[in-house]
Amino acid sequence: MSLFDKVYARQQTDSLKWDKLKFVYDRDNVDGIIPMWVADMDFAAPKSITQAIQKRLDNPVYGYSFEGETCTAATIAWLKQHHATDIEVDWVLYHQGVVPAIASVVEAFTAPGDAVLTTAPIYPPFFNSPKQLQREVVFCALDEAQGQYTLDLTKLDAALAAENVKLFILCHPHNPIGFTWSNDELRQIDALCAKHGVLLLSDEIHSDLVLTGTHTPLLKISAHKDNVITLFAPTKTFNIAGIHAAMMFVPDADKRQQLQTTMQSHAQGGLNIFAMAAIEGAFSEEGATWLAELKDYLRDNIRYTAEQLNAIDGLYVHENAATYLMWLDYRETKLAEKDVMARLLDAGVALDPGTKYGEHGNGFLRINIACPKETLEQAVSRMKSVFM
Ligand SMILES: Cc1ncc(COP(=O)(O)O)c(C=O)c1O
Structure with a gap:
């Protein structure tokens, strides 16, 4: 078991990622939604810190x-x-x-x-x-x-x-x-x-x-x-x-x-x-050891997410060379961004809409995969349900 498999409860810790969903997504009910938007990881920092x-x-x-x-x-x-x-x-x-x-x-x-x-x-x-x-x-x-x-x-x-x-x-x-x-x-x-x-x-x-x-x-x-x-x-x-x-x-x-x-x-x-x-x-040195392990974990998460989502018609995600952020192309589905976002939130996953990164991001979603595998598997399965 990796140290990054541990699931931390981040709700009610004043976490921007977890506790601001209602506000960011303008939605009354955000219970159970897995946040995969802002660039922070659901992992504990290294002990050396x-x-x-x-x-x-x-x-x-x-x-x-x-x-x-x-x-x-x-x-x-x-x-x-x-x-x-x-x-x-x-x-x-x-x-x-x-x-x-x-x-x-x-x-x-x-x-x-x-x-x-x-x-x-x-x-x-x-x-x-x-x-x-x-x-x-x-x-x-x-x-x-x-x-x-x-x-x-x-x-x-x-x-x-x-x-x-x-x-x-x-x-x-x-x-x-x-x-x-x-x-x-x-x-x-x-x-x-x-x-x-x-x-x-x-x-x-x-x-x-x-x-x-x-x-x-x-x-x-x-x-x-x-x-x-x-x-x-x-x-x-x-x-x-x-x-x-x-x-x-x-x-x-x-x-x-x-x-x-x-x-x-x-x-x-x-x-x-x-x-x-x-x-x-x-x-x-301890930070460097922790980081090497983190990078292995992120590579696995990226590979898994790409494998799963690329198996769905109309979706394409490249295995990114850097960061824990993936850029999912759904242009072939011809779906409008607001519909995709609504469906994803209904399915229980909060991603970043591509247009947040400017109009050239239309037709894309940014996915933050820096979370324990257990959380990732659940989130990816919810994403798939939206596009299948
Ligand atoms: C390219 C880039 N610059 C800056 C930041 C944020 O930096 P800070 O939190 O130090 O203001 C981010 C956060 O995701 C980022 O992706």
């Missing part, structure tokens, strides 16, 4: 703090060991989360009316956050053929050339589709952004969840490091999103200063004491 937090709790004085050297050292060592990438101490800034960090970057390096470019479909804060800050959002849609997505670099070149585009946000690996970028694509994206003087923001929160192949941090191969800002965090990987923590790697000193000034103007940035402890517990 609990123990690190416990150790900090044991000294019951919780006053103001600053990020100590050990937290940064653990992060840098992790990047070196797991991604063969050198991050310099000075490059590291902290924030309360990756999404708050995106907002800070948008604020620091673009002005209202400027445009922010990203791919489509895409994780919603990539467009919502700039829009809320009165920036224009421009999409470079990914091309899709038989479940494989690619970015047309000629199209990207043209989009980056637009006068008012100041920032390109890359999702690396990609949410919601779960693919990884090749080194060649990364080099070309890096070169195109530099050519057009467009700042490249690489959100690498899912980098430790690459299940097939390896993750190449943009900073490992960038020829224009001063034009790149990377966002990184242990929160998806170790299922500690509720603890709120993120790192920003900013090689260019002027950009670092500009970003810090923006964050300080809102009294943002830094980490709370429990986040610091959690990071040290995560980026450890």
Whole structure:
């Protein structure tokens, strides 16, 4: 039995995934619905994290703090060991989360009316956050053929050339589709952004969840490091999103200063004491052992889900190379999204509708398969009942 087989009751724990269903799906009765939407896992975090937090709790004085050297050292060592990438101490800034960090970057390096470019479909804060800050959002849609997505670099070149585009946000690996970028694509994206003087923001929160192949941090191969800002965090990987923590790697000193000034103007940035402890517990040998086991479990869940759903006429789901999020194509069924969503909820499963990721997501569903097998089997059987 795997440690990930254990079913935890998450109801009434103020869990966004479990306790907000009524609100998110606008439904009176959500009893028994299995939530497979927001990207958090129904698994316990590794013991090394609990123990690190416990150790900090044991000294019951919780006053103001600053990020100590050990937290940064653990992060840098992790990047070196797991991604063969050198991050310099000075490059590291902290924030309360990756999404708050995106907002800070948008604020620091673009002005209202400027445009922010990203791919489509895409994780919603990539467009919502700039829009809320009165920036224009421009999409470079990914091309899709038989479940494989690619970015047309000629199209990207043209989009980056637009006068008012100041920032390109890359999702690396990609949410919601779960693919990884090749080194060649990364080099070309890096070169195109530099050519057009467009700042490249690489959100690498899912980098430790690459299940097939390896993750190449943009900073490992960038020829224009001063034009790149990377966002990184242990929160998806170790299922500690509720603890709120993120790192920003900013090689260019002027950009670092500009970003810090923006964050300080809102009294943002830094980490709370429990986040610091959690990071040290995560980026450890025990954390790495736990993660290797988790990835095996996720690979099994992905294989199982693909096998089951691909056996149904009209459905196609690719076995994703990264993340625990699967992108199910139901376009052949010709069903409308609102009908599919209603039927799925009636059957007892809550997935993310594809259009949440922009109009290019129409005809797709995002499935979070990070749950014990027992839960997954039940949920997949409910999904099948809707499409059979
Ligand atoms: C690409 C991406 N960035 C950021 C986040 C969320 O980051 P945070 O919780 O640190 O704001 C997610 C969550 O799913 C994500 O998929």
